[in-house]
Amino acid sequence: MQVVPVILSGGSGTRLWPLSRARHPKQLLDVVEGASMLQATAMRLQALADLVDISLAPVVVCNEEYRFITAEQLVESGYATRDIVLEPVGRNTAPALTLAALLLLGRQDDALLLAMPADHFVADREAFAQAVLAGVPAALAGDIVTFGVRPSHPETGYGYMRVDAAIDSIPCPVAAFVEKPNAQTAERYLADGRYLWNSGIFLLRASVWRRAIGMFSPEILGACEDAVRRSTRDVDFVRVNAEAFAACPSDSIDYAVLEKLPASPDCGVGIKAVPMDAGWCDVGAWDALWGISAKDADDNVLRGDVVVEETRSTMVIASDRLVACIGVEDLVVVETTDAVLVAHKNATQAVRGIVQRLQREGRSEAEAHRKVHRPWGYYDAIDAGERFQVKRIVVKPGGTLSLQMHHHRAEHWIVVRGTARVTRGEECFLLTENQSTYIPVGVSHRLENPGKLPLEIIEVQSGSYLGEDDIVRLADYYGRG
Incomplete structure (x- = not known):
């Protein structure tokens, strides 16, 4: 039986703000391995291919908002797939896994699913592959296999599981799942040896997950079945029905099913654990990222244009400007084009509260970077003021923006590099470097890059309202309404 990887890529990663944003979450960032965490998760599959029959085209479940960059990163990493399942709204991991299982079962494929969050770090891919191999027999027999990590320190940011059998028997029954502990309880778990x-x-069969979610969370199963039954396919994307999925309860795999299994021995679904020593880390906050990153002689992690003096045990990430630190210790300093975070390393779990405050106040810094990725390229909002906004727009070779119009703003385009094909009303013409054009309010227009090099333009918007929701798309190659 083939193993089908299911990459769960719907998290927002608020504790890694300001690098991670709601529309560009942490799994899409290159923060550890010279690739994004999504790409690193996919590349982990190659070590498995030498041991088990595994598909190298994973099922990926992600939010519709960042579908194009998800697909692009998978292509870049060599693990392209035609099964990117789009969630119109976030509903946590239990519905996400249910969508993937139902998609495969709809093809009469009761595969073994290897469910992996896209935002975890695994240092030793070979050890990870051996752990998965050890779990295959139990999963084939109908158990749900979970992979437990032997704790190296009393961590309060992770959930735990207790195994009452010898921890070296593989796999071993899980006796209980326990919540994230306080420091004293975490010390006790570490000393106990069974946690x-x-x-x-x-790792589990698709049919086993459908049976388990149906027993313990029938509302999730019903909503997901309706959403998949009414789904449509758009090239590589599977668009589940938005109305049906919005009615789905939000719950994690642990809460919805796994925590209930040890107390339900007669339900017909067992829960087993395989201990895994693969250098695993849930890169949930800046202190965790500091812990797994290469450090200098003073235990500093320095990235970008950074200068430090008398600085120890500190992480500094500079994205856009020079950052200098003098005489500091145990800090996290993260600079982006529109926000700077300075935090004590022991307080990085509280970054989530800053993001929630920004969201309550309607601040754009919680949602997106100044540089926004689109399927045709990206734009960078360089400057803005009363009744004007300036953007740098880069269009990939062959990229085409939607045919659109605006009710409230006019636009001036200046070509900095490359060749632009411009549609303006009934006209269609080419612009080259140092040439410009004007798009009046209410006139339909489109920008294309017909060349083999990136097209770069400066766009100056002017008008009474400059929000991104003042776009009426008349035609779009990427299926955006």
Whole structure:
């Protein structure tokens, strides 16, 4: 039986703000391995291919908002797939896994699913592959296999599982799942020896998950079945029905099913754990990222244009400007084009509260970077003021923006590099470097890059309202309404 990887890529990663934003979450960032965490998760599959029959085209479940960059990153990493399942709204991991299982069962494929969050770090891919191999027999027999990590320190940011059998028997029955502990309880778990960190990685048959979610969370199963039954396919994207999925309860795999299994021995679904020593880390906050990153002689992690003096045990990430630190210790300093975070390393779990405050206040810094990725390229909002906004727009070779119009703003385009094909009303013409054009309010227009090099333009918007929701798309190659 083939193993089908299911990459769960719907998280927002608020504790890694300001690098991670709601529309560009942490799994899409290159923060550890020279690739994004999504790409690193996919590349982990190659070590498995030498041991088990595994598909190298994973099922990926992600939010519709960042579908194009998800697909692009998978292509870049060599693990392209035609099964990117789009969630119109976030509903946590249990519905996401249910969508993937139902998609495969609809093809009469009761595969083994290897469910992996896209935002975890695994240092030793070979050890990870051996752990998965050890779990295959139990998963084939109908158990849900979870991978537990032997704790190296009393961690309060992870959930735990308790195994009452010998921890070296593989796999071993899980006696209980426990919540994130306080420091004193975490110390006790570490000394006890029967507790493992819950990695959030699972191996199970698609039909077993459908049966388990139906027993313990029938509302999730019903909503997901309706959403998949009414789904449509758009090239590589599977668009589940938005109305049906919005009615789905939000719950995690742990809460919806796994925590209930040890107390339900007669339900017909067992829960087993495979201990895993693969250098696993849930990169949930800046202190965790500091812990797994290469450091200098003073235990500093320095990235970008950074200068430090008398600085120890500190992480500094500079994205856009020079950052200098003098005489500091145990800090996290993260600079982006529109926000700077300075935090004590022991307080980085509280970054989530800053993001929630920004969201309550309607601040754009919680949602998106100044540089916004689109399927045709990206734009960077360089400057803005009363009744004007300036953007740098880069269009990939062959890229085409939607045919659109605006009710409230006019636009001036200046070509900095490359060749632009411009549609303006009934006209269609080419612009080259140092040439410009004007798009009046209410006139339909389109920008294309017909060349083989990136097209770069400066766009100056002017008008009474400059929001991104003042776009009426008349035609779009990427299926955006």
